[in-house]
Structure formats: structure tokens, C-alpha cells
Amino acid sequence: MVILGAGFGGLELATVLSMEFSEGIDVTLIDRNDAFVFGYSKLDVMFNRASLASVRMPYRDFVKPGVTLVRQTVTGIDPETRRVTTDSGTHDADFLVIALGADYDLGATPGLAEAGEFYSVAGAARAGELLPEFRGGRVIVGVCGSPIKCPPAPSEAALLLHDSFSRRGIRSSSEISFVIPFDTPVPPAPDASRALLAAFAERDIRFVPRRQVGSVDPDHRVAVLDDGTEMPYDLFLGVPKHRAPEAVTATGLTRDGFVPVDPATLETAAPGVYAIGDVAAAVVPKAGVFAEGQGRAVGASLIAALRGGGAPHRYEGRGTCYVEFGGDRVAGVDVDFLSGPAPAGSFRGPSLALVAEKQHFGASRRARWFGR
Numbered sequence: 190m191v192i193l194g195a196g197f198g199g200l201e202l203a204t205v206l207s208m209e210f211s212e213g214i215d216v217t218l219i220d221r222n223d224a225f226v227f228g229y230s231k232l233d234v235m236f237n238r239a240s241l242a243s244v245r246m247p248y249r250d251f252v253k254p255g256v257t258l259v260r261q262t263v264t265g266i267d268p269e270t271r272r273v274t275t276d277s278g279t280h281d282a283d284f285l286v287i288a289l290g291a292d293y294d295l296g297a298t299p300g301l302a303e304a305g306e307f308y309s310v311a312g313a314a315r316a317g318e319l320l321p322e323f324r325g326g327r328v329i330v331g332v333c334g335s336p337i338k339c340p341p342a343p344s345e346a347a348l349l350l351h352d353s354f355s356r357r358g359i360r361s362s363s364e365i366s367f368v369i370p371f372d373t374p375v376p377p378a379p380d381a382s383r384a385l386l387a388a389f390a391e392r393d394i395r396f397v398p399r400r401q402v403g404s405v406d407p408d409h410r411v412a413v414l415d416d417g418t419e420m421p422y423d424l425f426l427g428v429p430k431h432r433a434p435e436a437v438t439a440t441g442l443t444r445d446g447f448v449p450v451d452p453a454t455l456e457t458a459a460p461g462v463y464a465i466g467d468v469a470a471a472v473v474p475k476a477g478v479f480a481e482g483q484g485r486a487v488g489a490s491l492i493a494a495l496r497g498g499g500a501p502h503r504y505e506g507r508g509t510c511y512v513e514f515g516g517d518r519v520a521g522v523d524v525d526f527l528s529g530p531a532p533a534g535s536f537r538g539p540s541l542a543l544v545a546e547k548q549h550f551g552a553s554r555r556a557r558w559f560g561r
Contacts, residue, residue: 193219193285196290198481199218199484206255212254214255216256218256221263225246225558225559227477235313236317259277265439287437293431298333300405301402303407304407305425306427307426319424320353323424326424328365330343334431336431337428344375350365365395366420368420369398374386381522384514392515400416410423433468450464452506454487454503455487455504456501465484466484478509487504504527506526507528511550516539
């Protein structure tokens with residue numbers, strides 16, 4: 190068995206299979222990186238609440254019976270034969286799970302590479318170096334396309350900018366604008382969106398909905414929206430357009446940039462090939478908790494198949510997203526996308542209790558996957 194990508198989905202799937210079969214299974218887990226980083230930790234790095242070294246979990250610490258994690262870059266995937274080519278050789282699979290996530294297409298937005306983004310680990314680290322030097326002015330948190338990973342993250346960045354500038358005494362000399370292609374900050378969660386809009390209004394954060402950044406002119410410090418509107422800035426923090434990795438796009442499995450799957454089983458059009466997490470065109474948001482649940486569901490289906498049969502396990506699309514509201518408070522959005530006739534969710538307002546719950550969420554996954 191071959192799993193491509195050691196993010197939330199790949200790590201959880203490999204762990205489930207190892208716990209079930211131990212040395213009785215042969216799983217190869219492939220990732221080009223040398224460490225895992227929780228998506229939400231990038232904001233910690235950006236706002237200097239944690240060092241980059243402290244949030245990195247080296248893959249050498251992922252040690253599971255029956256699983257071999259190799260650091261290689263996937264260069265080709267043949268979904269018919271389930272053969273994977275990397276920069277170090279080939280891997281053949283009885284079952285193949287594509288969990289390579291979404292890449293950032295900086296080239297899709299002219300000027301973005303020079304202006305700056307905060308969604309990658311490196312981009313968040315660079316923003317963390319720039320922010321302490323910022324002395325006030327116009328700031329744009331600008332989304333350049335959709336869908337995006339972790340839909341609440343740009344809202345969180347805007348609110349945390351307000352807190353940071355307030356602590357430094359430069360909030361009154363700064364303007365914060367948030368540009369997003371959606372009608373609301375978090376479309377799947379109306380209650381959370383209403384709470385965020387109220388928080389923006391209270392903090393004098395300008396919310397620009399139904400627009401995306403089409404280009405950036407870093408020399409003149411102007412962001413141009415898709416309707417031609419020009420927004421001058423002194424600091425630009427972009428969210429790049431997302432797309433499936435090139436090796437996945439070349440398979441012919443993608444449509445509109447991502448891999449269509451059966452929402453209940455995560456199976457692709459190719460027999461024995463699954464896609465989970467951000468690379469998949471599923472009905473759930475592109476967020477780690479949903480990728481983890483998909484990995485768990487595919488694991489249950491593969492266990493049933495390898496044990497001699499049984500119906501595939503149905504993925505129910507449940508998850509909780511934690512949303513930083515600033516003021517050292519965290520809110521929770523609990524959503525169930527698939528188990529009922531329509532998506533259903535609830536919003537838990539910002540509190541210290543949810544700060545602790547979010548911390549437990551991270552600590553429990555770190556212990557489960559990396560043993561610490």
C-alpha cells in the first residue's frame with residue numbers, strides 16, 4: 190500500500206493501518222518535506238507566539254510498525270497501474286491513497302510572489318519577520334482565489350493583526366482590510382460568520398466580500414481586485430490561489446483543479462485509488478480535521494477489504510474548526526456535512542475553555558502520530 194502525503198490524512202491513515210495490522214502490513218508513506226506542521230501553527234509563527242523550530246514535528250519521529258516513511262518528491266502517478274514515480278525511483282501499490290494536499294499557485298496572481306503571502310510555512314515565517322518592523326499604515330489581508338485551506342484563517346489573521354497593533358500602540362495609525370471571494374467570512378457556518386462580522390465591525394476592520402485579489406503591484410504598493418478596484422497598501426498579506434500538485438493534475442483524475450471522489454467512500458474514478466484531504470474535490474472544507482476524518486474512514490474501508498470483505502466505511506464529514514477571535518479567545522465551529530440530509534452545524538462562542546480544547550486537539554495528535 191502506498192500513501193502519498195504525510196499531512197493530517199496520510200498520518201492518520203498510516204496510524205490506523207499500523208494499529209490494526211502492526212508488522213503484518215507493508216505501507217509506504219511518501220512526503221517531500223522533512224517535518225509536519227499544524228496549519229494553525231503558522232499563525233503562531235507569524236505573530237511570534239512560537240518559533241518555527243518549536244512547531245515542526247520531524248518525520249523521523251513518525252515510527253509505526255508496518256509503515257515506512259520516505260522523503261521523496263512524487264513526479265508521476267499512473268492511476269490505472271497504481272505505480273508512483275518519485276525523484277528516487279518507483280513504488281507499486283495494491284491500494285493507492287493520494288493525500289498530497291493543495292499547492293500554492295503564486296504565478297496565478299501577478300506580483301503576489303514579490304508582495305508576500307502568509308499561508309505557507311516559509312511565508313508565515315517571513316511575515317513574522319516583517320510585522321515587528323511595521324510602524325503603521327494600510328494592511329490588506331487578500332485572498333486570491335477559492336477554494337482555500339482552512340476558510341477561517343484569513344479572518345483570524347485580520348483579528349490577530351488588530352491585537353498585535355493594539356499592543357504596540359499603532360492600531361490608531363493603521364487600517365486593516367480583508368478581501369475575500371465569499372459572501373461571508375466562513376460560508377459553511379452562518380453563526381460563526383455573523384460573530385466574525387460583528388468582531389470586524391467592533392475592531393474597525395474593513396470587510397470586502399465577493400472580491401478577490403487579481404494582481405499586486407509591489408513597486409507601487411497597490412492591490413488590484415478582480416473588478417478593477419485598486420487598493421493601496423503598506424503591507425500585503427496574501428492567500429494564494431490553490432491547486433492540486435502537478436503530478437496529480439497530470440493523471441487526468443482532476444476536474445476544476447482537484448480530484449473528484451465519492452463523498453462517502455473517498456474513492457476516485459480509478460479502482461483501488463482514493464483521494465483524501467485538500468487534494469480532493471469533496472463537499473467538506475479543506476481543513477486538517479476533515480482530512481484526518483477521511484484518512485480514518487479510508488483506513489476502516491481498507492481494513493475491511495484486507496480482512497476479507499465487508500461494505501466500505503462511510504465517511505460522515507464531521508469536524509470541529511477552532512477560530513481565533515483575538516483577545517486570547519478561541520471559538521469553535523462544529524459541522525456535520527454528510528450524515529444527514531443537509532449540512533448541520535453549531536457555533537461555540539470565544540472562550541478560554543476552547544483555548545484549552547484547541548491545545549488538547551494539537552497535543553493529542555502530536556502524541557498519537559509522533560509519540561510526544
